[in-house]
Amino acid sequence: MKILVTGGSGFLGAEICRHLAARGHQVRSLQRGHRPLPANGAEAVLGDIRDAKTVADAVRGCDAVVHTAALAGLWGPRRDFASTNTAGTAAVLDACRRHGVPRLVHCSSASVVFAGKDLEGVDESAPYPRRFLAPYPWSKARAEKMVLAANSPRLATVSLRPHLVWGEGDPHLLPGLRAAIRRGQLLLPGTGSNLVDNVHVADAARAHVLAVEGLAAHSPLAGASYFITQGRPCSLAATIRGLLAHHGITAEIRKVPATAARAAAVLLEATAKARRNRHRLRLTRFLAAELTHAR
Numbered sequence: 001m002k003i004l005v006t007g008g009s010g011f012l013g014a015e016i017c018r019h020l021a022a023r024g025h026q027v028r029s030l031q032r033g034h035r036p037l038p039a040n041g042a043e044a045v046l047g048d049i050r051d052a053k054t055v056a057d058a059v060r061g062c063d064a065v066v067h068t069a070a071l072a073g074l075w076g077p078r079r080d081f082a083s084t085n086t087a088g089t090a091a092v093l094d095a096c097r098r099h100g101v102p103r104l105v106h107c108s109s110a111s112v113v114f115a116g117k118d119l120e121g122v123d124e125s126a127p128y129p130r131r132f133l134a135p136y137p138w139s140k141a142r143a144e145k146m147v148l149a150a151n152s153p154r155l156a157t158v159s160l161r162p163h164l165v166w167g168e169g170d171p172h173l174l175p176g177l178r179a180a181i182r183r184g185q186l187l188l189p190g191t192g193s194n195l196v197d198n199v200h201v202a203d204a205a206r207a208h209v210l211a212v213e214g215l216a217a218h219s220p221l222a223g224a225s226y227f228i229t230q231g232r233p234c235s236l237a238a239t240i241r242g243l244l245a246h247h248g249i250t251a252e253i254r255k256v257p258a259t260a261a262r263a264a265a266v267l268l269e270a271t272a273k274a275r276r277n278r279h280r281l282r283l284t285r286f287l288a289a290e291l292t293h294a295r
Contacts, residue, residue: 002026009044013068016068027042029044056098063102063103064105075134075279089106118293120195152217161227163198164239191255
């Protein structure tokens with residue numbers, strides 16, 4: 001097939017492009033920056049997911065779309081997340097309908113069902129929360145709802161929810177841990193015994209490839225959502241130590257009371273709002289909740 005990957009220059013998107021090309025598909029990547037793509041006829045289209053015309057032009061002539069482009073982050077104006085994650089997804093859906101693309105695989109997030117409470121042993125029937133702790137999961141949940149509602153005989157859709165993606169080129173998890181180590185502040189709220197699951201970037205990419213190859217109207221995948229993890233949860237403290245050890249890093253994890261972390265997060269967010277600070281915060285209510293609950 002000829003498959004468009006939005007966000008094809010990103011951490012997961014680039015891995016999906018490589019896997020698709022290796023499977024013999026013709027790959028087109030909609031990306032904001034110049035980044036080498038795999039051989040086998042891979043084509044880069046420069047543009048922004050927020051530009052509907054650019055999206056429509058990129059979708060034209062494709063047999064399927066894998067939509068990974070998104071704004072990720074713990075802090076920032078809600079409108080920024082909405083314009084990229086929600087409106088950008090709406091533009092992809094509109095382009096697929098306009099150009100008769102029959103299948104769309106949407107990269108969502110496990111955080112779309114996280115309400116700040118333990119998620120242990122849950123499946124995809126877990127409901128969306130009434131309130132979200134951050135704009136990112138709120139915007140991704142809105143996007144996922146649109147994708148699943150758009151499923152039809154003419155456009156089959158499926159939503160995948162990877163959780164804690166790691167691996168070579170990780171721009172979020174490992175760099176954050178390294179930065180904390182450099183500051184001498186590898187702090188962990190709570191006991192670190194809460195169970196979390198994760199997924200290697202190669203396995204997350206393979207899931208998207210399997211989805212786009214198996215998706216069709218009236219198939220079991222159509223209109224469904226799937227958590228994507230290794231299926232072997234372990235404690236958060238052990239997960240952090242394992243990720244660091246994988247990269248030859250040893251560091252002491254200092255544990256702080258969960259209540260203190262939550263209070264600090266509330267104070268930091270209030271101060272940032274008062275000062276209209278759009279820069280990244282090291283701790284937010286969303287992050288504090290993620291670090292102290294099973295997921």
